[in-house]
Amino acid sequence: MPDVSDILVSSSVMTHPVRLAQAQRLAARLRLDGLAIDPDPEGPPSALRTAQVAWSAAAPEASHHLVVQDDVDAPVELLEIVARAAARFPDEALVFYTNWHARNGAAARLAALAGAAWVRAVPDEFTPSLGVCLPAGTAAAFRADARESAERHDDELLSVFFRGRGRMSLLAVPNIVEHIGTSSINGHAAQGIRRAVCPTSAADAAPLLSRGRVLEEPGWIPYMRYGEGYVRLVGQEHGPDAGRGHHRWREALPSTGLTEGDVLAAREAHLPPELAAEVARAFGDAFAEELWTHCLLLGRQAALASRRLGPAPGEIPVDVLDRLRCSAVATAGLAGLPPERRPEAGPDEVRTMAAFAWTAIHAGNLLVRPGA
Template sequence: MTKVTTFHISSAVMTHPVRLAQAQDLAARLRLDGLALDPDPQGPPSALRTALVAWSAAAPGASHHLVVQDDVDAPAELLEIVARAATRFPDEALVFYTNWHARNGAAARLAALAGAGWVRAVPDEFTPSLGVCLPVDTAAAFRAYARDSTERHDDELLSVFFRGRGRMSLLAVPNIVEHIGTSSINGHAAQGIRLAACPTPAADAAPLLARGRVLEEPGWIPYMRYGEGYIRLVGQEHGADGGRGHHRWRDALPATGLTRDTIDAARAAHLPKDLAAEVARTFGDEFAQELWTHCLLLGRQAARASRGLGPLPDGVPADALDRLRNSAVATAGPAGLPPERRPEAGADEVRAMTALAWTAVHAGEGLDRGVPRTGPGRVPGGLNGPGA
């Protein structure tokens, strides 16, 4: 790869004629170069079809190309923040949005609590493609790779492409791109409200992304989906299903070095019954218990990950990092709800879920200090991977 010495970011907004006015407004407000229209808007839904147009729109002389989708919001400083990130990581694929109930969103949430500004994406899930910046040669390679694919989801094919190159994307932990609306041209409306895992204003995100630490390997990752807690295990991408299966936290515990007795003891000692009851009044006791256990595991892993990150770099404000952590914890409850229940999470409900989540995170931090490691984490069924 030719070493990049000058940086110029070109950009495009992926869109469909039904959202043309919205895309035009977005491009004008963010000073993006232009629109990439679906070349077959009457055809079967295909985000990849439009993505190929968008990734072919890199300007002559550009070092990097940014593609955003039409159903997003972002700060006026987006291009400046992306350019600084590309200068810092010239050969990386950079992702500026993570979905709050996906594994990559959970990785970003864990990294936020650990104190990182970036985290390496997991290899067994789609690449969140609402706001992605690629070096132009990588964009060209992806176009060549994807040109004849029958896949219609660009986010899925991006991950397959990155896996084949042996390096997943870097996820911005402070999300400066936010999803808006619940409609989906590509068939994702059933997922309901889909928001960023760690929404962060530009003033806080800029220094965190420019100088913040990078978490390359978070270890096993707790995540929630549809009201239940799961664990993404180290190495599970090597399984027969490509790692796309979901391990309930109870079943995955043997691979983490933790036991049910440890979890039960932590719950007995630290679960605040009043807050749990407040959450349970709206969403049920089972959800309250799952949320607390999920955040207990999250706190434990974040504390462990933070030990390998080194000191906070100069120029990274500690208060900005604290606000990032608060943002990450505040989305854990709403994201963990089943899609049909998320509209019920008003301000009071989010406040109660966040307060409950923080008690679990703090208990998990103590769990990391108090529980000796029993052995390396392994994926059930004999899959390998370094311990976490």
């Protein structure tokens, strides 16, 4: 593993002329090298068109190149944290933001609960591209592939590229890059408020990303979309729809080792009626039931993953790991809501959904049978 002094990270901010001032402020505050401006701003929306400019801006002497988008926030320590992560994983594609409502976001939430600081991205979903660092050689190879592509979404093409190389990116579980705003030049505004799955301070993220554990295979992954619970199954990417289909949790249960009876028994024994009623009053009975079941399954998988990972490194304080877990659970309810209903969730609703989620996660821990 190279020393951090051997790592030189160059950097670019992807932007469009309508956000130029915003991008300039971001680059100045984070001491990033320059802007990558859409070369055809009047043309059809294409994040890839601007990404090609950004990845082409890697400095000749750089070992790695970092690309961030203009609609993010990040700590002033961003470059230092990225450089230390690149020193630890010099050959990996590293992703520093993961959407709270995506399958990769669900993998990161599961990893946080298991006590991991990094998790391998799933192969059947886009690569969240708001903050990505690639080794210089990998960046050059991606540019070459992108040059011939008709794709307009850089996040989709990054996943195609990584799948072709047989190794998906590593997702930073503590997110130090945060998405801001709800507008989207590339057509994603219908997804509503989109935030990081585990927003984390630089002070907590630094030791986690430098020394924390890596969850390579989380197993099947519970996730929510539009108010309903789903499961991403192991090997789903090899299915007839290239893994892009969604399996409701009930239909996926036979592949998980659990039964609907297990779920119903856990609900009967552990679901808190008062909290359930509060969530239901705000967002409906169906959502409350789906959220609790989703978090039950999440707790079960996190407990299994934690067993596989073993004890956390002693130099990472317990309270840092606890804050990471709480951050992950705090976004579970919000992310699970339909996009149009997320603005209805104020601080009180968020706290109630988090408390409700924790009851299900603890119940899910109990579903791990001895010797599993």
